Amino acid sequence: MHIHMFIGKRFFLGAIALLFLLIAPVSVLADEAKTVYVTSTRVNFRTLPSTEAQIIETLNAGEEITILEKLDSGWSKVVRKEVxxxxxxxxxCEKSEYTAVELVEWSEVKNILKTYTPIKVYDIRTGITYQIQSFSNGLHADVETLTKDDTAKLLQTYNGKWKWDPRPVWVTINGRTIAASINGMPHGGGTVANNGLNGQICLHFKGSTTHNGNRSFAQWHQDVLMEAYNAR
Structure with a gap:
């Protein structure tokens, strides 16, 4: 009987130790947990870190979630409503970055947007980032991608087909993140060689307009940049 009690006690202690090992990593992650914000619309919250995994819920820009761990695979383990x-x-993104997005008049943007200076672009609907530069700041900014990789990423936001349709973006200029609208149809000339972009594209800010006076298209850009601002 003593032997059975001894074996039972060892089994019980072993089970406790195993349980501790399983729980301990989760506790460490919980201590490091922090609130982050969804930056795009129709973002899938899944059961596993895979695009093939079951969708728990579809989230929208601005919704809060708690991040437990950031994986090397490009996924993050998170908690939402205890799930x-x-x-x-x-x-x-973290709140410090999320709340920094500004709505700035084009007349003010022109004072800080220096030509031939790299600008980071964040596409709201896809989360893709790339770099551009402006070479002319007139009725709006005439911009071009810096490299072939940047051009490929821009084209990816348009599902592989160039279009005039404006897209909501955040652009970072001198440490300030500003809501803007960009189109995806290369036209006219450019100044960057070997970037894979045959011409230039247009970047609009609050109050900017088009070269040809097309009011409906200019308003479309204004509506889209408000989408970018409201996604902050």
Whole structure:
């Protein structure tokens, strides 16, 4: 009987130790947990870190979630409403970055937007980032991508087909993140060689307009940049 009690006690202590090992990593992650924000619309919250995994819920820009761990695979383990799951890391950001987005008049933007200076662009709907530069600041900014990789990323936001349709973006200029609208149809001339972009594209800010006076298209850009601002 003593032997059975001894074996039972060892089994019980072993089970406790195993349980501790399983729980301990989660506790460490919980201590490091922090609130982050969804930066795009229709972002899938999944059961596993895979685009093939079951969708728990579809989230929209501005919704809060708690991040437990950022994985090397490009996914983050998160908690929402006490449900644990995964979300693509490119669609979340910390509050300090999220709340910094500004709505700035084009007349003011022109004072800080220096030509031939790299600008980071964040596409709201896809989470894709790339770089551009302006070479002319007239009725709006005439811009071009810096490299072939930047051009490929821009084209990716348009599903591989160039279009005039404006897209909501955040652009970072001198440390300030500003809501803007960009189109995806290369036209006219450019100044950057070997970037894979045959011409230039247009970047609009609050109050900017078009070269040809097309009011409906200019308003479309204004509506889209408000989408970018409201996604902050």
């Amino acid at each position: 644990q799951g995964y979300i693509s890391s490119q669609y979340i």
